[in-house]
Amino acid sequence: MSTAWTSRYAQRTKNIKSSAIRELLRITQNPEIISFAGGLPAPEVFPTERFREACIKVLENQARLALQYGATEGYEPLREMIARHTARYGVKAKPENVLITSGSQQALDLIGKLLINSGDRVLVEAPTYLGALQAFNVYGAEYVCVPSDNDGLRTNQLEASLRLGPKFMYVLPNFQNPGGTTLAEGRRHELVLLAERYGIPIIEDDPYGQLRYEGEHLTPLIVLDRQNLRSDDGYSKGNVIYLSTFSKTLAPGLRLGWMVGPPDVITKLVQLKQGADLHTSTFVQMVAYEVARDNFLDEHIKLIRRVYGERRDVMLKALEENFPPEVTWTRPQGGLFLWVTLPEGMDCHRLFEAALKENVAFVVGDSFYAGNGYAEEGRRHFRLNFSNAQPEQIREGIRRLSVAIKSQLAGWQPEPVVR
């Protein structure tokens, strides 16, 4: 008798499939294609020389520590640095509030492991980050979706969803992936208060928060939550776990993220991380610490804002000049993405095929919706990334894309209006 592995796969594997984006990366490796598909930073801004210096310093002075096993919680000076940065925007975090993760994606996986029993509901925005859906799906999550508009999650529709008793809610308040939208100040207060009233924890995912190109920084949910608690206990409890990452500010190739939360939750997450990968690379943590320290990170982020801000402007201008009036898009104040809406009846999958013929790519909209109720809505959208391609490529790519759109529009007839 020979073994068929597939017959032995666990139930949970039925919920998983390869992410649309990861698969797309293969297609878009063709150098002829201008890709707006990935969420890739601009490689031109990687601080390569600073990395070189940091590697040499770590290996000359602390190699035995850097190459050895380390603590699951993370490299202590890095935890302290993150706690200090967190304190800057109003959360008095200490190192014991911080867990270093192997990218934000691992934080999402650990959240799923910690909180989701098969069949549990998770409240998400519609649309939302597909990597989070991928992480939660494997634990058997079901979803409650709350729609968004240009001011982010529509909090006036939140209460009905909270009454359905989700295990937690997952939100991206700043320059949302894929929408590019930002949760408005008033809605932040409303969301935190409603979450507290219904006893629903919040996972606040903030990979792009520091990449703001205009307007004022808005208060994170974790800060509003702690203000509500009026707690002077040095951060022992709270209703929010906050996630962020070095992927968009230093380099995604490090796979380095972090979680901030109450110490008892962090302790439980540490136990889960032990079983998952023992700890995140000591060497990478120490190199990132050396790169970021002495205000280098803050200075470097200013450069990124300048470069990405320009690319956003170039893309917005190219869209205005090239796209037909039936098509609309969001105008993000930061981050990496904007979100395009096609006229009713037009299909982003057919457009994708047409775009590939023009050597330009994006991510189809339906990848970003949880559950089945959004198939039609999803097919009317797609996501564009503006951080990775250079300005001249952005202009040319949007021109190509507009050719593809117009070819689709030519064949497209608006539904006859019944008068």
Added chain:
Amino acid sequence: MSTAWTSRYAQRTKNIKSSAIRELLRITQNPEIISFAGGLPAPEVFPTERFREACIKVLENQARLALQYGATEGYEPLREMIARHTARYGVKAKPENVLITSGSQQALDLIGKLLINSGDRVLVEAPTYLGALQAFNVYGAEYVCVPSDNDGLRTNQLEASLRLGPKFMYVLPNFQNPGGTTLAEGRRHELVLLAERYGIPIIEDDPYGQLRYEGEHLTPLIVLDRQNLRSDDGYSKGNVIYLSTFSKTLAPGLRLGWMVGPPDVITKLVQLKQGADLHTSTFVQMVAYEVARDNFLDEHIKLIRRVYGERRDVMLKALEENFPPEVTWTRPQGGLFLWVTLPEGMDCHRLFEAALKENVAFVVGDSFYAGNGYAEEGRRHFRLNFSNAQPEQIREGIRRLSVAIKSQLAGWQPEPVVR
């Protein structure tokens, strides 16, 4: 209403606790203590200069690739290198048979995710690697334990356990953790044939295989399995997934391991890894590739064998000179550990307390047994690591430990023999 996180934890978290070893690392950070507890490589043999050169080379020539997002499967030249190394011992692996993981621990977590439904049985050795139990516990594994002796898992007791229908079996054939024992050649054949007959997949964990200090290299289970298949299909199927790591040969601080298996299983594991951490650090993979290439790794392993072989000899000699005759231990041909057996009635936990007073530490035996049937057996053993401490520390540590043992022996009376 305020949220208590603990009330929201998923069922599976009830099965997890912090590993005894990770907790121990705290205690043993006291520099006065000589620790034989961890499984730490000797930091003196880390190839620091080679790492420095590799970092500089990668950052000078390929920084944009190294710091960017990468493929979930792993860095292609590294997969190719691992496939070539695997081919050396008789498995014609191709890159598509290889998945790079964030340390071997992640491989164990992905195996658990892929195969274990809550309540499924997993066949393990008694004792076995506690990190594997930690990884599998979170998916609700139950265990079928097969005892070991000096020749490894007792295959004459295997068939009864296979009849219980375990989902898979997990074995460490070389210099087992914690036993230090090696699965004998004849037993390897028997194990592979029985697994095939009962249709039970094998997870072969081989972190130490290259660290052999005497005797001949024995054929891996994955090779025997492929010989049985008599398959000339270029490796499209098989009953074994093989795990290994750079943690014991280059540096554990990298968190870099790999899995070798049939491509369809690797593809499914890639999907699971996408959700778990997107991919392992591109930078770390490229640095490890540059360090290992041009036969450096093979040469470096010769150095490790010499250093660790000497330390093993020093520890064995010190045990013979210092330990009372009631205490016995294994004589490993390689790896990092040996396994001590105390006389019946003596308790490794009480001994641990006495040892700490003498400023020496080890890992208590019962951490390494799955299930509840081995509590008494577990308390008669402990694990000693001989790779991390230097020879003079090993001699002093074993002397201290013998003082602790004799203090326990003094109070210990053998059970009266009924004639």
